[in-house]
Amino acid sequence: MSDKATLILNDKSYELPLVKGTENEIGIDIKSLRASTGAITLDPGFKNTGSCESSITYLDGEKGILRYAGYAIEDLTNRANFLEVAYLLIFGELPNEAQYNKFFDDIKKQSYVNYNMVRILDGFPKSAHPMGVLASLTSALISFNPKTVDVESDEEMYKAIVKIMAKFPVLTAWVFRNSKDEVLTESDSDLDYVENLCQMFFKEEGKKYEQNPVIVNALNQLLILHADHEQNCSTSTVRIVGSSHAGLFASISAGISALWGRLHGGANQAVLEMLDAIMEDGGDTKKFMQKAKDKNDPFRLMGFGHRVYKNFDPRARIIKKAADEVLNDLGVSDPVLDIAKGLEEEALKDSYFVDRKLYPNVDFYSGVIYKAIGIPVEMFTVMFALGRLPGWIGQWREMRLQKQPIGRPRQIYVGPTHREFKPLAER
Ligand code: SDX
Numbered sequence: 001m002s003d004k005a006t007l008i009l010n011d012k013s014y015e016l017p018l019v020k021g022t023e024n025e026i027g028i029d030i031k032s033l034r035a036s037t038g039a040i041t042l043d044p045g046f047k048n049t050g051s052c053e054s055s056i057t058y059l060d061g062e063k064g065i066l067r068y069a070g071y072a073i074e075d076l077t078n079r080a081n082f083l084e085v086a087y088l089l090i091f092g093e094l095p096n097e098a099q100y101n102k103f104f105d106d107i108k109k110q111s112y113v114n115y116n117m118v119r120i121l122d123g124f125p126k127s128a129h130p131m132g133v134l135a136s137l138t139s140a141l142i143s144f145n146p147k148t149v150d151v152e153s154d155e156e157m158y159k160a161i162v163k164i165m166a167k168f169p170v171l172t173a174w175v176f177r178n179s180k181d182e183v184l185t186e187s188d189s190d191l192d193y194v195e196n197l198c199q200m201f202f203k204e205e206g207k208k209y210e211q212n213p214v215i216v217n218a219l220n221q222l223l224i225l226h227a228d229h230e231q232n233c234s235t236s237t238v239r240i241v242g243s244s245h246a247g248l249f250a251s252i253s254a255g256i257s258a259l260w261g262r263l264h265g266g267a268n269q270a271v272l273e274m275l276d277a278i279m280e281d282g283g284d285t286k287k288f289m290q291k292a293k294d295k296n297d298p299f300r301l302m303g304f305g306h307r308v309y310k311n312f313d314p315r316a317r318i319i320k321k322a323a324d325e326v327l328n329d330l331g332v333s334d335p336v337l338d339i340a341k342g343l344e345e346e347a348l349k350d351s352y353f354v355d356r357k358l359y360p361n362v363d364f365y366s367g368v369i370y371k372a373i374g375i376p377v378e379m380f381t382v383m384f385a386l387g388r389l390p391g392w393i394g395q396w397r398e399m400r401l402q403k404q405p406i407g408r409p410r411q412i413y414v415g416p417t418h419r420e421f422k423p424l425a426e427r
Contacts, residue, residue, distance in 0.1 A: 001026075009037050023058055040410045047307065050231075051239065052404060056089055056394050057230045061308035066315065068228060069093070077318055082223040083107075083193045086390035089228050090161060090397060103162070104193070110166035111187035111196075113174070114144045121178050130175045130382045131260040137171045138164075139253040148247050151400040160248050161393055168252075168389050169193075172382050173200035179378070194220045197386070202374060214329040215373045221322055222366060225315045226384050228391025232307075234259035238392045239399045240407035248396055255392045256385050262302070265363075265388070268380040271303035272367040275336045278343075283335075285342045293352040303340075303364030304347060310357035319365040323372075332372045340365060 004015045005028045014037055019027040027050050034040050043049045059066045066073040069088050076085050080094070087095040087103055095103060120140050124133050141164070149160040166187075174184050185200040194216050203209040229235065237258035242251040259265035278288050291299040306313055323337055344360050347353040363384075370380050 007033075007037070009039060012037075019053065021053070023060070027053075034410070040412070042412055045307075046231075046236075051236060051407070052231070052399065052402070054230065054395070054398060055092060056398060057228045057391070059230055059308060061306070061310050064309060064312045064314045064317075066229075073225065073314055074318065077221045077224050080224065081192065081194070082220050082227070082387075085224045085227050086165065086393075089390045089394040091394075106158075106162045107166040107193070108187070108189040110163050111170060111189065113167050113170045117141075117144070117171075118174070118184065121174055121184075124178070126179055126181065128179075129260075130179060130379050131256060131266070131385070133175045133178075134171060134382055134385065135253050135256040135260070137175065138168070138249055138256060141167060141171075141249045142247060145249065148245075151397075157397060161397070164249060164252060164393065165389065169197050169386065170200065172386050173197070175382060176201055176375075176379055194223065212330075214326060218322060218326045218369050218373060221318065222369060222383065223387040225318060225362060226366075226387025228388070228394065230308075231395075233261070233264045234388065235392060235395050238396050239404070242396045242399055243404050243407040245406075248393070251396050252389070252392050255388070259385055259388065260381055265381045265384040267302050267361070267363040268367045268370070268384060269377050271340075271363050272336070272371065272377045272380065274302045275339050275343075275367075278339055279335060283339055283342075285339060285346055289343070289346050289350060293350075301343065301347065301353075301358070303360055304353070305356070305358040306361045309359065309361065312359050313361045315362040316360040316364055319362065319369065320360070323365045323368045326369050327372050330372055334368060334372060336371075337365075337368045340368065 001018075001020075003018050005018055007014045007016060014033075016033065017029040019029050021027070030041060041049065055069065057066070057068055058070075068076060068085060069092055071080075071088065071094070076088075080088075083104060084094055084100060087093075087100065117137060117140060120137060121133070124136075145160075145163060150156045170187055177184055183205045185203050188196050188199055191199060191211075195211050197219065198211060198215060199209040231239075234255040238251045238255035241254040242248070246254075262270045274288075278285060281287070288299070289301070291297045292301040292304075320341075326332075327334060327337065340360075344364070347358065347360075353359075366384075367377065367380050370383055371377065375383060
């Protein structure tokens with residue numbers, strides 16, 4: 001294979017170097033394009049544009065492959081815990097026993113949150129969307145940790161990483177409990193990361209929280225499945241905010257806001273609201289399929305389609321199987337799951353969806369599990385953010401260590417050309 005691409009522009013030819021990844025992906029390196037040709041590329045939504053070279057996550061949209069630093073998502077969800085996977089995404093290797101214990105001990109030591117944050121939390125109306133509150137509290141963490149991370153210092157970077165890994169779960173639990181007017185809980189260092197999350201979320205005042213292994217296992221799997229996904233919208237946001245040398249907490253706060261959108265992480269909430277609406281409307285999935293295909297109808301089949309996966313989302317397959325198991329283990333039956341399965345079956349036979357390669361994505365079944373384990377629909381995207389945190393951290397760290405230049409795309413201007421100014425009286 002040649003190591004160059006040739007571009008012919010205005011009867012001149014230009015050679016552009018090719019970049020080949022370890023999975024044989026090819027990129028045309030256009031770093032010199034504008035300087036040598038005067039032209040730029042145009043790619044709204046960056047559907048064909050790579051922003052970086054990364055060693056963190058590999059996914060193959062055609063084959064439905066998802067690997068974190070070479071490890072298959074199927075192996076990680078079955079054989080690792082979320083904190084091991086967080087370590088892998090952040091530092092590039094699965095931790096050995098000593099590394100794991102140190103990472104977890106350091107996180108435990110940082111799991112207190114300055115109680116002045118409660119006064120900020122109290123300022124939000126109970127009706128505030130949890131993602132907006134979480135983005136604000138994450139940003140507010142900066143005020144209590146004002147020192148900007150010196151990324152050249154491994155120790156300072158590690159400390160910032162441990163701090164956010166420790167405090168973020170506490171903030172999510174506070175956001176949840178505050179919305180229900182429940183007493184705020186604190187971290188319990190005798191528990192593992194996910195068990196601690198469960199007790200912070202669900203502990204009833206004055207009672208010892210009894211762990212339910214079905215819920216712990218389901219959450220562990222869901223957090224791993226959401227932990228990273230290469231250069232998705234929110235991760236790209238974290239990277240571009242960090243590229244201005246804004247701090248880690250500020251960059252993550254921006255990522256939370258990007259994830260909130262219903263086309264992205266907010267889809268898990270939109271899916272449940274859609275399934276509930278279909279159920280309330282009598283469960284006529286064919287009617288809603290027609291709406292989804294009608295260009296004049298803004299309705300979309302939430303939880304369907306993906307920018308990269310064009311055959312199936314491997315995460316959706318794992319979550320769909322887990323949904324059956326969790327509901328069965330908890331002795332819960334939820335008609336919404338049957339409606340979801342009915343929609344999937346319809347779509348797999350419908351040319352509109354098949355032609356456009358639209359299949360269930362990670363958000364289509366996750367909400368069924370969250371609901372079964374006691375998470376309300378408005379908290380679904382917060383759970384997505386909890387899972388995605390280590391991916392955001394790992395990608396931010398990689399971007400800074402790679403010394404990526406500040407992200408500043410170009411544009412093609414299509415507005416008015418030069419015109420003379422007219423004073424108000426003459427307009
Ligand atoms: C996530 O990028 C990631 O990795 C994201 C994520 C992660 O882990 O970070 O995987 C998490 O965000 C998953 C996606 C969650 N969003 C949804 O479920 C919302 C519903 N899906 C769509 O909005 C859409 O499929 C996107 C946003 C996911 C992808 O959009 P694209 O790649 O920009 O595709 P498109 O909008 O250009 O659609 C292509 C065609 C269009 O039809 P035509 O104009 O060609 O006729 O497919 C149609 C679209 O109208 N289409 C849908 C549809 N999704 C796409 N039609 C009906 N229902 C849908 N859900």
